[in-house]
Amino acid sequence: MAPAIELENLRKTFRVTERAHGLAGSLRALFVRRTREVVAVDDLSFAIAPGERVAFVGPNGAGKSTTLKILSGILQPTAGRVRVLGLEPGRERTRLAYRIGAVFGQRSQLWSHLPAADTFDLLARIYELEPAEYRRRRDDLVASFEIAQVVEKPVRQLSLGERMRCELVASLLHRPEILFLDEPTIGLDVVAKATIRDLLRERGRLDGCTILLTSHDTGDMESVCERVLVIHHGRLLLDRSLATLRRGFIAKKRVSVVTEEVELRVDLPGVRRLPSASHRTELEVDLDVIGVDRVVAAIVAGARVLDLSVEDPPMEEIVSAIYAGAARSVSRA
Amino acid sequence: MTADRFVRSTRKYGAIALVSARRALAERSVLAGRALFLGVIVFIFSRVWETVLGQGPQAIPGAGKRELIWYLAVTEWCLLSVPHLFLAIEADVRSGDIACRLVRPVSYLGTQIAEALGETGLRLLVLGPTGAAVAFWMAGGFPEDPRGLLLALPLGALASVLAVLSTAAIGLSAFWIVDTSPVYWIWQKLVFVLGGLLLPLELYPDWLRTLARCSPFPAMLWGPGRMAFGFAPEAALVTLLELLAWGVGIGVGLAWLSRSARARLTVSGG
Secondary structure, three states: OOOEEEEEEEEEEEEEEEEEOHHHHHHHHHHHOOOEEEEEEEEEEEEEEOEEEEEEEOOOOHHHHHHHHHHOOOOOOOOOEEOOEEEEOOOOHHHHHHOOEEOOOOOOOOOOEHHHHHHHHHHHOOOOOOOHHHHHHHHHHHHHHHOOOOOOHHHHOHHHHHHHHHHHHHHOOOOOOOOEEOOOOOOOOOOHHHHHHHHHHHHHHHHOOOEEHHHHHHHHHHOOOOOEEEOOOEEEEEEEEHHHHHHOOOEEEEEEEEOOOOOOOOOOOOOOEEEEEEEEEEEEEEEEOOOHHHHHHHHHEEEEOOEEEEEEOHHHHHHHHHHHHHHHHHHHH | OOHHHHHHHHHHHHHHHHHHHHHHHOOHHHHHHHHHHHHHHHHHHHHHHHHHHHOOOOOOOOOOHHHHHHHHHHHHHHHHOOOOOOHHHHHHHHOOOOOHHHHOOOHHHHHHHHHHHHHHHHHHHHHHHHHHHHHHHHOOOOOOOOOHHHHHHHHHHHHHHHHHHHHHHHHHHHHHHHHHHHHHHHHHHHHHHHHHOOHHHHHHHHHHHHHHHHOOOOHHHHHHHHHHHHHHHHHHHHHHHHHHHHHHHHHHHHHHHHHHHHHOOOOOOO
């Protein structure tokens, strides 16, 4: 079966203007313009099969969003070969647009002054959907995403979580074969994040669409995806199944505890105390040595707990660990 | 473009224009502000014309104080009906929101223009009667030959379309200069002066009138405005042809600008 997405030696560079500091620099910039080439994506190659749910992760400035924008035809690549559903996105943007959906977490594709229902109707016209089929699909998605109560409100009056559910419905109305998700849970609270992740996993399964998701939140990739691509400085650092990545790199959890006691002592194997403040203790738990449940039980037994949270390590740390691992393998080779 | 594709595109952009008109209708305070501004402008300049002309001779053959007030109402109606499309495009380029618009199977520029035209259509419908009412009140009636005003209606609507296309081109300049307000400021002043917003070109010195006629601005304002001076089908036809010719010219320029802008596209935040 032909891949849904195929990149070969993709490269994207931008020219950015450099301005010298101070008044003299500003005056000089009026006559002499200095530019510098920035490499956003460098020799990137991978393929994604139809129906795969893939996380595309990396730290800020790694080139994730740029790659997504090249894949959806928004940006033109500087070099390399890109095929999405057999089309060349840069040249065939409009044809491709009928077959893909995209959600950019920090931006809205809904008309903010209109109720989401009106945007759905307008998108049905834009995507040239057959009216009866559109109504069936819309009703199904509205029920599935539980937004019946909010679709008639102007979008600007919705909470971020409600808006994001409407954004996802808008991107799924035309049954896209590929869904590009750029930070779909950014800014959402824990409950809203969990809801969005469940919905994405469910829709991916029901519609069979390919999902390519970028996120800084390891929870997104763990909940939604089955494969992970890690990118750093525009280059592919790692391409693994989620299970492999979890075994190798997400073997730690962070526990934050607020107690009535000024200091909390936890002497358990596999638990390391991180820099903490008075009444607030940060712990790193090595899951290969001890389970989080045992650590939490020990904390609750030994102190009066006011607040407690368990989190994955930040993406930057995971990428750093992967980067260090990759560097070691290169040096061994 | 095949006929089928043309019909499909028209439906899409028509739907976008309708939604935009509905939004503009919902923003009643903005609409009321524009109507009030039009009324005030026509009122003030009607007083100016009264003072300047008094009971004296006609400034332009066939056009007295009454016709000049209606001229002003028509030119202001054309100009005030045009939304600030350049600001919307500039905001999309600055914020990177343009990325969201480009994933749809429609042209970004086409969508922006359709939205602006929807809003323009609604403003023309609201500001037309407002300007007419104030002009009727200030002038003490219709022009001597009111049939010319019927010709001013389609010409004014077309002139507004030309102005929308011009502001779209100004908006696209954001890809090069980011802040488009200086370009808009220059364009606006040229429209005021060379278009004959307040004074008909007949009152200009010959050299300035000749210079103005080489630009698209008189077709936008003076052409529809002078229909207030009387029923002149030949002059209306000339204005119509000028509007169409400049429309094609600006359209070709927009297509070129749009292609160049796509090549320069970088999106804020990645």
